[in-house]
Amino acid sequence: xWSQVPVSYDKHALWGISHWGRKRQQxxxxxxxxxxxxxxxxxxxxxxxxxxxIVEWHNYKHLDWITIRRDDxxxxxxxxxxxxxxxxxxxxxxxxxxxQGKLTNLTVKERLAFNVSLQIFTKSVVIQKRMEDLQxxxxxxxxxxxxxxxxxxxxxxxxxxxxxxxxxxRGFIYQNKDKKDRLMRIDELHxxxxxxxxxxxxxxxxxxxxxxxxxxxxTIWRQHDKDNAGAMIQAIDKQLKTRKIMGSLEKFVGExxxxxxx
Numbered sequence: 001x002w003s004q005v006p007v008s009y010d011k012h013a014l015w016g017i018s019h020w021g022r023k024r025q026q027x028x029x030x031x032x033x034x035x036x037x038x039x040x041x042x043x044x045x046x047x048x049x050x051x052x053x054i055v056e057w058h059n060y061k062h063l064d065w066i067t068i069r070r071d072d073x074x075x076x077x078x079x080x081x082x083x084x085x086x087x088x089x090x091x092x093x094x095x096x097x098x099x100q101g102k103l104t105n106l107t108v109k110e111r112l113a114f115n116v117s118l119q120i121f122t123k124s125v126v127i128q129k130r131m132e133d134l135q136x137x138x139x140x141x142x143x144x145x146x147x148x149x150x151x152x153x154x155x156x157x158x159x160x161x162x163x164x165x166x167x168x169x170r171g172f173i174y175q176n177k178d179k180k181d182r183l184m185r186i187d188e189l190h191x192x193x194x195x196x197x198x199x200x201x202x203x204x205x206x207x208x209x210x211x212x213x214x215x216x217x218x219t220i221w222r223q224h225d226k227d228n229a230g231a232m233i234q235a236i237d238k239q240l241k242t243r244k245i246m247g248s249l250e251k252f253v254g255e256x257x258x259x260x261x262x
Contacts, residue, residue: 017125
């Protein structure tokens, strides 16, 4: 189901800086990958940001070193590139200090640069989580596709008219390309091709609207026949829309070549 052609992800979109200029993106890509050699992971809370050392290039201010104090009164230093190695609570603590106005020891320029850096990182975390959810949704959807053939045959179909409702199991009788009557179960729509679903949906729509077609039966439908046809049309329409959406997501999260702007 997955393409074997390698396609690179847009890192700038993942980081949330795709709207930046090229040179600014290049510097962020360089700066965001600069990690310190320190072990920065800790479950101790951050209670203060003591000092920031900022490097600026192409209108992007990179936090080269951040000095913080934890609740055990120990001072630590780390780089902006170390954010992904911190405990997630550390990011929350620094955001809270910024929002609550407790960083008065920093200049306005430093607070602004700190705010931008934290926002970019949290945005990338949210985007990555959404991408993971999309991938799980795509894989879950793919597991139920084309695993078994649809249950289309019943001995009594020869005595029934095409494009009429079938009660047990619930579905509709349709004609395949060989002009043979077959059963389309409403709970197995995902096993049929788009073309077959389109054909059955069109036929039921014509029948429901009273359009006279040579291949359709001419018997008069009762109200429960119309209700069954309406339910089948809605189910097919939902299946086709879901398939179209999941197909687009496959191309997006499954590394398939895709032309267009997301």
